[in-house]
Amino acid sequence: MTTIADRLAVAQYRIAQAAQKCSRLPHSIRLLAVSKTKPIEDIIAAYDAGQRCFGENYVQEGVTKIEALKGSHGDIEWHFIGPLQSNKTHLVAENFDWIHTVSREKIAKRLNEQRSSELAPLNVCIQVNISQEDSKSGIEPEELTSLAGIIRELPRLTLRGLMAIPTATDNIELQRQELSHLKQLFDELKRSYPELDTLSMGMSNDLDVAVECGSTMVRIGSAIFGERNYSVESKN
Numbered sequence: 001m002t003t004i005a006d007r008l009a010v011a012q013y014r015i016a017q018a019a020q021k022c023s024r025l026p027h028s029i030r031l032l033a034v035s036k037t038k039p040i041e042d043i044i045a046a047y048d049a050g051q052r053c054f055g056e057n058y059v060q061e062g063v064t065k066i067e068a069l070k071g072s073h074g075d076i077e078w079h080f081i082g083p084l085q086s087n088k089t090h091l092v093a094e095n096f097d098w099i100h101t102v103s104r105e106k107i108a109k110r111l112n113e114q115r116s117s118e119l120a121p122l123n124v125c126i127q128v129n130i131s132q133e134d135s136k137s138g139i140e141p142e143e144l145t146s147l148a149g150i151i152r153e154l155p156r157l158t159l160r161g162l163m164a165i166p167t168a169t170d171n172i173e174l175q176r177q178e179l180s181h182l183k184q185l186f187d188e189l190k191r192s193y194p195e196l197d198t199l200s201m202g203m204s205n206d207l208d209v210a211v212e213c214g215s216t217m218v219r220i221g222s223a224i225f226g227e228r229n230y231s232v233e234s235k236n
């Protein structure tokens with residue numbers, strides 16, 4: 001039987017292999033373990049194998065896990081990677097270390113107002129729509145510079161970089177086209193803000209291409225924790 005520790009090691013190995021193929025340092029790519037819909041015991045299993053950053057998609061589920069692990073596993077870095085409605089921004093501002101899905105000024109301003117000065121500033125990635133599907137969320141590339149400028153002025157937020165969810169496809173060429181588009185937008189933005197250091201892209205099925213295209217943080221769920229049960233996932 002493969003364990004979470006085994007699958008975590010395989011994911012790290014895949015990152016290292018992909019990095020080597022394009023002459024990048026494996027350490028320049030962080031692994032975010034996406035634990036949405038999975039029980040706390042699975043998070044602890046990954047933690048015991050050395051994993052420290054975890055990603056959650058659903059605000060309430062994430063907060064419940066953060067509360068439960070606060071005392072015993074306080075060095076976990078929590079990333080919010082799901083869609084966020086404005087009436088739940090305070091939960092992210094109060095509990096998480098990162099959010100990858102900011103795409104509106106209104107949400108950014110609320111997070112800034114609600115982030116306590118006792119906490120470190122909230123790390124932010126702007127989600128960009130690079131997918132050919134209309135339904136995907138994220139800001140349109142033309143509006144990116146303006147939103148980045150606004151977030152940079154908000155003292156309780158630290159702009160770290162960009163994130164995207166590409167079209168779900170096994171077509172490597174399409175993956176490459178979309179992911180290199182995000183990398184290009186990232187490089188352009190870095191000309192104004194050289195301190196940006198995070199390009200959040202790559203999931204279980206496009207990890208290799210994402211690393212090749214310059215990802216600095218891959219978000220891996222099912223390859224570590226196993227397939228998710230759709231009925232559980234859709235309840236949120």
Ligand SMILES: *Cc1c(COP(=O)(O)O)cnc(C)c1O
Binds near residue numbers: 205222
């Ligand atoms: C679920 C999810 C992931 C992980 O996807 P897997 O295919 O399970 O690796 C990564 N990013 C986001 C935004 C997600 O919602």
